[in-house]
Amino acid sequence: MSNSNMNLKLKVWRQQNAKDEGHFEDYTVQASPDMSFLEMFDVLNEQLITEGKNPVAFDHDCREGICGMCSMVINGRPHGPKQGVTTCQLHMRSFSDGDTIVVEPWRSNAFPVIRDLSVNRSAFDRIIASGGYVSVNTGNAVDANATLIPKETADEAFEAATCIGCGACVSACKNASAMLFVGAKVTQLSLLPQGQAEASKRVVAMVNQMDAEGFGACTNTGACSAECPKQIPLSVIATLNREYIKAKLKGY
Amino acid sequence: MKLFSFLFTSTIGRKWLMGLTGLFLISFLLVHCGVNACIFFNDGGETFNMAAEFMGTNWIIRSMEFVLFAGLLLHIFQGLYLWKFNTEARKKRYSVSAGSANSTWYSRSMGILGTLLLLFLVVHLKDFWVTSRFTDVITSGEKTLFQEMKEVFANPLPVVVYVLGCVSLLYHLLHGFQSAFQTLGINHKSYTPIIQSTGKIFSVVVSLLFAAMPVAMHLGWIQ
Numbered sequence: 001m002s003n004s005n006m007n008l009k010l011k012v013w014r015q016q017n018a019k020d021e022g023h024f025e026d027y028t029v030q031a032s033p034d035m036s037f038l039e040m041f042d043v044l045n046e047q048l049i050t051e052g053k054n055p056v057a058f059d060h061d062c063r064e065g066i067c068g069m070c071s072m073v074i075n076g077r078p079h080g081p082k083q084g085v086t087t088c089q090l091h092m093r094s095f096s097d098g099d100t101i102v103v104e105p106w107r108s109n110a111f112p113v114i115r116d117l118s119v120n121r122s123a124f125d126r127i128i129a130s131g132g133y134v135s136v137n138t139g140n141a142v143d144a145n146a147t148l149i150p151k152e153t154a155d156e157a158f159e160a161a162t163c164i165g166c167g168a169c170v171s172a173c174k175n176a177s178a179m180l181f182v183g184a185k186v187t188q189l190s191l192l193p194q195g196q197a198e199a200s201k202r203v204v205a206m207v208n209q210m211d212a213e214g215f216g217a218c219t220n221t222g223a224c225s226a227e228c229p230k231q232i233p234l235s236v237i238a239t240l241n242r243e244y245i246k247a248k249l250k251g252y
Numbered sequence: 253m254k255l256f257s258f259l260f261t262s263t264i265g266r267k268w269l270m271g272l273t274g275l276f277l278i279s280f281l282l283v284h285c286g287v288n289a290c291i292f293f294n295d296g297g298e299t300f301n302m303a304a305e306f307m308g309t310n311w312i313i314r315s316m317e318f319v320l321f322a323g324l325l326l327h328i329f330q331g332l333y334l335w336k337f338n339t340e341a342r343k344k345r346y347s348v349s350a351g352s353a354n355s356t357w358y359s360r361s362m363g364i365l366g367t368l369l370l371l372f373l374v375v376h377l378k379d380f381w382v383t384s385r386f387t388d389v390i391t392s393g394e395k396t397l398f399q400e401m402k403e404v405f406a407n408p409l410p411v412v413v414y415v416l417g418c419v420s421l422l423y424h425l426l427h428g429f430q431s432a433f434q435t436l437g438i439n440h441k442s443y444t445p446i447i448q449s450t451g452k453i454f455s456v457v458v459s460l461l462f463a464a465m466p467v468a469m470h471l472g473w474i475q
Contacts, residue, residue, distance in 0.1 A: 024347070076350030102348045109343055174351065174360050175338035177263075207264055216341030217263035217334050219362060220431040226354035235439040242437025244264045251255060 005030045006092060009100040010044065012056055018112040018120075024102075033093040037080060038063060038070060040092055057116040063088040065229065068164030071171070072117055073104040078168035078227050086166065086229040106167050108176035110213045121167050123213040124181060128165075131205035132185045134194050153191050160188040162230045169224035169232075175216030180224035182210050183236035190243055200247035207244050263337075266330050271435035273327040274428050278454070280320055281425075285458050288465055291474050297398025304397045308384060328370060335363035358423035359431070365424040372417030379404050405469035418463035425455035 008029050015022030029047065031040040038060050045055035061069040070087040074080035080090040095101065103117065111119040161184075169180035186203050189195030195202070218237055225234045258265035287307060290300035307313050351360055358365065383400055384390045390397055404410050429451030433439070438447070468474045 022344075073346060073348075076346060076348035077353055081353075104346055104348070107342055107344050107346055109341055172354055174342075174355075176341040177338070179263075207262060211263050214341060215263075216338040217267055218435075219334075219338065219359070220427070220434050221355035221359040223351065223354040223360075234434065235441075235444075238434050238437050238439030241264055241268065241435055244262075245268055245437060248258045248265070249255070 004097075005032055006095065006097040006099075008040070008092075008095065008098075011100065011102045012044075012117070013104045014056070014116055015105075015113050017115060022113065031092045033091070035092045036063070036088055037072070037074070037090040037092065038088050057114070057118045059118045060088060065089045066164060068166035071106050071119060071121075071166060071168070073106065073171060075102055078106065078171040079166075079229050083226070084229060084231050086164075089229075106171040108167075108170050108215070110176065110178070110215050111167060111170065119167075121165070123215070124165050124167065124178070126213065127178070127182060127206055127209045128185065130209035131198070131202035132189070134189065135198065136194070138194055147193055149192065157188050157191040160184045160191070160232065160236050163188075163228075163232050164230060166229065168227050168229060170215060172223040172227035173216065173218075174221060174223065175219060177218045177224070178210050178213070178215040179218040179237045179240060180228060180232055180234075182206055183238075183240035184232045186243055187236040187239040190239070199243060200250055200252045203240065203243040204247050204252045207240075263334075266334055267435045269326060270330050270334065271432040273323045273330070274432040275436075276320075276323045277327060278425070278429060278432075280323075281458055285461050289461055291398065291401070291465060292468075294474055296475060297396060297401075301396045301398050304384075308390070328366070331363065331366050356427065359427040362424065362427060362431075365420050368420040369417065369424055372413065372420065375410075375413060376417070379410065401465075402469055402474075405466045408470065411466045411470045414466040415463050418459045421462065422455055422459035425459065426452065429454060 008031060010027045010029060011024045012027060013022060014025045027044055027047075029040060029044045031043060035043070038058070041056060041058060048055045059069045059071055061067040063070075065086045065088060068086075070079075072079070072087045074087070074090070079085060079087050080094065082090055082094055105111075105113050105117045106119045106121075110123045111121055114120050163181060163184035165181060167178075167181070170176050170178050173180075186206060189202065190199045220234070220237070222234055225232060259269045260266065287303045288300070290303050291297060293299045351357070380397070380400065384397060389395060390400070395403075405414075430444075430448045433444070433447050438444075
C-alpha cells in the first residue's frame with residue numbers, strides 16, 4: 001500500500017429502514033489512493049465495528065463492474081465523478097487529500113431504502129418478469145449462419161445488452177425515470193429475430209409495469225446516458241418510444 | 253377511442269402527445285414569425301397589414317386557429333401533468349445534486365420555461381389577439397394591426413416583457429426541438445445530428461427575429 005495516505009471527511013446517509021427519516025453522519029477515514037471506493041468503505045466499516053458502532057450497509061458483489069449491485073451517489077453523481085465506471089471501479093486517486101465526500105443512496109420512490117446506502121431494486125426485476133425475455137424455446141445452438149444477422153445489428157443489440165441493471169439511470173434522472181433501462185432491454189430483444197415475434201406484446205407489458213412501479217417520464221435531458229457506467233446510448237429510449245407507439249397503434 | 257387512450261394513461265403516450273403538439277406549435281411559430289417579419293420591409297406596414305389581413309380573413313387559417321388552441325391546450329395540460337408526475341417520482345430529494353455534470357440547465361427547466369412562456373402568452377394575446385378578434389378596432393379601419401404594434405411598443409415595459417418572453421422561447425426551443433424528435437422515436441446516426449443543428453439554428457433565428465420586432469419598433473427603426 002502506498003505511503004501517501006489520504007485523510008478524508010465523509011458525510012454518509014444513515015437510515016435504519018424504509019420508514020426511518022434518515023440523516024447524514026460525519027466520519028473521518030484514512031485511505032490509500034490505490035483503494036477502490038468500496039475498499040475505502042470497508043476501512044470505514046472496520047473502524048466503526050472496532051468502535052462498537054453499526055457498520056454502513058451498502059450493496060456490492062462482484063467488485064469488477066459487471067454485477068450492477070453497487071449503488072452510491074457520490075457528491076451528487078451516481079457511481080461518482082468518473083464516466084463509464086461503477087462505484088467499485090472508482091479509485092480514491094480520483095479524490096484529493098482533505099476532500100469532503102457526500103454519499104447518498106439512489107433516491108426514487110420506486111427504489112425504497114432498505115438500510116443506509118442499500119436500496120431495493122426489485123422494481124427492475126418485476127419489469128423484466130413482465131416481458132423482458134424470449135419465451136419460445138430456441139433449441140440447441142445452431143450453425144452460426146443459419147439465422148443471418150447483420151454485424152451492425154448484432155453490435156447494436158450487444159451494446160444495449162451490456163446494461164447491468166444497476167439503476168444509475170433512475171438515480172441520475174431528475175424525473176427518476178427508468179426509460180434508459182427499459183429502452184436497453186427492449187432494444188436488445190427487438191433487434192434480434194428471436195425476440196421480434198413477441199416485440200409488441202413485450203414492450204407494452206414492460207412499459208405498463210414500469211409505470212405501475214412509479215418511475216417518472218423521460219424529458220430527454222440525457223443525464224441517464226451520461227451517468228450510465230455502461231454508457232448505454234440515448235437512442236435506446238427513442239427505440240422504446242417507437243416500439244411502444246407501433247405496438248399501441250396495432251391495438252396491443 | 254380505446255385505441256388512443258394510452259395518450260392520456262401511459263408515460264410514453266403522454267410524452268408522445270407532448271412531442272407531437274410541440275412540433276405542431278413549432279410549425280405555427282414559423283408562420284407567425286414569417287408574417288411578422290414583413291415589418292422589416294420598412295414600408296409603413298403595408299406588406300405586414302396585407303399578410304395580417306389574409307391571416308385574419310382566410311377561412312382555412314381561421315379554422316386552423318381552433319386546431320392551434322387545441323394543440324396549445326393539450327401541450328400545456330400534458331406538460332403541467334408530467335411536471336407534477338415527474339416531481340413526485342422522487343419524494344425524497346438529493347442533498348447534493350450535480351445536474352450540470354450530466355445535462356444542460358434548460359433541458360432540466362422545461363416546466364419553468366414553459367410556465368414563463370404561458371405567462372408571456374397571456375400578455376401577448378391580450379395585446380394583439382383580443383384587440384384584433386374581439387373588438388372592431390381593426391375591422392372598422394380605425395387603425396391597422398401595424399399601428400397597434402407601434403402603440404404597444406412605444407412603451408418600454410412591454411418591450412422588456414417581450415424580449416424576456418423571447419429568451420424563454422429560445423431555451424424552450426433549444427431543448428424542445430430535438431427532444432420532440434427523440435420522443436417520437438426518431439433517432440438515427442445520420443439524421444439526428446442534422447435535426448439537432450437545425451433545431452439550434454431554428455431556435456436562435458426565430459427568437460432573435462421575434463425579439464428584434466418590439467426593439468426595432470420602440471427605437472423607431474421601423475416607420
